[in-house]
Amino acid sequence: MAIENVNTANFSFNKTNLIPRNGTDLETFGVSLSGPQLVQVLSGIKFRGLTGDIHFLNGQLQSSVFEIVNVNENGERRVGFWSPKSGLVRQLKLPISSTNPSDKPNLRPIIWPGDTTSVPKGWEIPTNGKKLKIGVPMKAGFNEFIKVTWDPKTHTATSVTGYCIDVFDAVMATMPYAVTYEFFPFATPDGKSAGTYNDLIFQVYNGTYDAVVGDTTIVANRSRYVDFTLPYAQSRVSMVVPIKDRKPKNAWVFLKPLTWDLWVTSGCFFVFIGSVVWVLEHRINEDFRGPPSYQAGTSFWFSFSTMVFAHRNNSLTLLNS
Template identity: 50%
Template sequence: MRRMDTLIGVLSIALLLCFQVCFAKEAAEHITIPVNVGVVLDAHTEIGKMGMKCISMALSDLYASHGSSYKTRLVLNRRDSKGTVVGAAAAALDLLKNVEVQAILGPMTSMQANFVINLGDVAQVPIISFSATSPSLSYTRSEFFFRATLNDLSQVQAISAFIHAFGWKAAVPIYVHNEFGEGIIPFLNDALEKINTNLPYRSVIHPLASDDEILKELYKLMTMQTRIFIVHMPFSLGSRLFMKAKEIGMMSKGYVWITTDGMTNFLRLENSAIARSMQGVIGIKPHVRVTKRLQAFSYRWRYNSQEEASIQDLNIYGLWAYDATIALAMAVEKIGPRHFSFQKINVSNGSMDLDSLPVSTVGKDLQHALVDTSFTGISGDFHFKNRQLDTSIFEIINVVGKEKKVIGIWTTENGIPRNLTSMSGDPILPSSAASLDILWPGDSKSIPKGWVIPTNEKKLRIGVPVKDGISSKFVRVINDLKSNTSKVSGFSIDIFDAVMATLPYYVPYDYVPFENADGKSAGSYDDMIYQVYLGNFDAVVGDITIIANRSNYVDFTLPYTESGVTMIVPVKDKKQKTAWVFLKPLTWDLWLTSVCFFIFFAFVIWILERKSNEEFGQTPPRQLGTSLWFSFSTMVFSQRKMQLLIMVHSEKKW
């Protein structure tokens, strides 16, 4: 009996040990390694709240669907940047030194990223921003900076293609005075120069500008010639700009307003005041293909955001935050379970000592894994090209009522195609721009010409010569003593007016006669041309000859008349009309030459024929007469008669 109890006890212990081993093995298989990740966002802004919510949803969705296969878990450590550069830098420094995060999602703005990138570079920790779009944040600056959003440079080509489609030759950018606003301007200028469109003025708005300061700048724009405006600023500032523009009448017929994606993506038209102030606005934003997965995520977003009234509609930045988090989690899992640690360097007691910033031991591996990560996210194909996202498709929207109507699609391959459904076909050109169904400001359907006569424009001073005689046909100056004005006309004036009328923009100018107080010419043509060099005239129009010494002071246009002088003079006919007029062309030299040849031919004939030809006779006078007759015959008779004459003499001879 005791032996049986002992056996049962041993078996029980063995069975218990077996269960413990199995449970321990299963538990070991489900052990996950926590990986600290920092999140630096502005908790009080719309994009910050949206980004944080999308990041949390991304991790929840990923680990719910791959929980059994993933050995790592991202642990989010949130920090509030408080909307300042210093706040973002302090938050990143705290995460790197005290939490030892392996990556940082954020920061939000380009100004904040400009500083945080340096910290990530020193600590060899990837910095992944889904909203810093300034081109100044070049991928060549740091190998640890990843832009999970578009570079503002990518939309510049779409904007220039739209402007080129309507043939506008001038545009004014209105941008916020910070790194986000200023970063795009050099590239916008280069793109517009390629289509012969210039930027005559650049309007800069301070981020904290008051309504009065905005109005002051808008009034300045009203006095200018250009009516094409490109707005590049956050929606919070841009909405105020448009409401003030509506207030002073700048949203009327003839104006064109184009917004970049930084404002278009946050465009909300539920507010009636904002919607009324932005009627006819053109917006550029990245194209996102609508999929069932995106629709399902948008439904979940709206359902989860019902209790948070401060969070507005989901936009592209939320989608990029979601996909960037998925990419980071996949990259962490790709480098495999390991000890995620930091190497301490120059440790000091100062908590903010940059020299003591630790260096991640897996930073380079994580950086390479992020570069190689590629998948299809809710925003589309997600992969880093030169450590930033890249897209070749942009939507062109038109604000009509409370809707954002898609009027065109721009692609790098086809430009703005006529066939918007298939995104194929020839690009829209100025001659076919009317095919785009656009409602312009002022509820106008007619295409704005892009300029008006300015109210503050300084007129060009065009110098004209004061001359009499034939020169007056080119330029004629008539002074009206009563009105103290001068009327200028002539061929050169007509050509100049015609050229100026063909320009696609308005250029004001006045003709200024080059005369003295007496109404006479104030000098020679050289003196008048030299006035352009001195700055007294902006140009000179007239019958001016292009010569070398004048080219040292001014530039000439192509000549519009042929070179040379043509004269028409009367001719008096003094020729005598007599019967002997036929002898007029015969000069004495010609007569003398003819007589010499006449005698020479007679002598040759006499030498050859005098002994054998009986026609010559025996007497010298008869021989002389016959020789002269034959010589005369060769010059007077036709060739046919001469041949017959020779044949007759030959027959008689034989």
């Protein structure tokens, strides 16, 4: 088709005078003088083939546009189109322009089996079929996880609530198909617990219950009989291990609670307080008199002794007549 559109009667070639290398004659082939015109016409050729429309854009073969159809008992009906640039669209517009991938495609409604437009969830269990029997523990306390409201007159459970029940209902609601189930408290006719958690787990093993929902701890002996889901609550398991203190203990251990900066600051304040007391007392107090070494020792002793006890002196009141 491209050659016919070129309208060239004779094709001439420009032969090259090259010596063949590696034993091939490819390099001796001539170059068509009508090549650029033929490439230009070939790039503009459009036709419909077995795989769809064939055309080139910037030298690249464009992917075909697919038609999306809905097949039912009445035949087929067009839903929309799909192309690499525009994605799913209801109407095909030329030239095809790219759209935002996050945009919701505006397709025609799909008719599902049963002449309904609602998307089926999948396999449905009949409402009159067998329901799953879910066992729940019956115990007092921790009602936030499992709470069973018991009717003593009818000896039946009126409601089963709690965090574990909410998690189970949320998981079952996300199933691609409907699953009917019913909760059965593991209790005696008088409303008391029928056994331990191990007894409840064994009821799944012997076929009394299909599953157990509750605050059941995953331990090794229970895993031999049933399979557990991944934990959805924080584990409270803790371990107590012995440690060996390798820090040296000596007479200077009392210095550890405070830093060196704080100890030096405290010492400077003791010296400052002793100096102030000596200035105020050595003229009128005989205890702060004597040789210089005695006065310095008395001042420092007074300052450091304030850490142990408080000094008390009689207060004299002078009345001026």
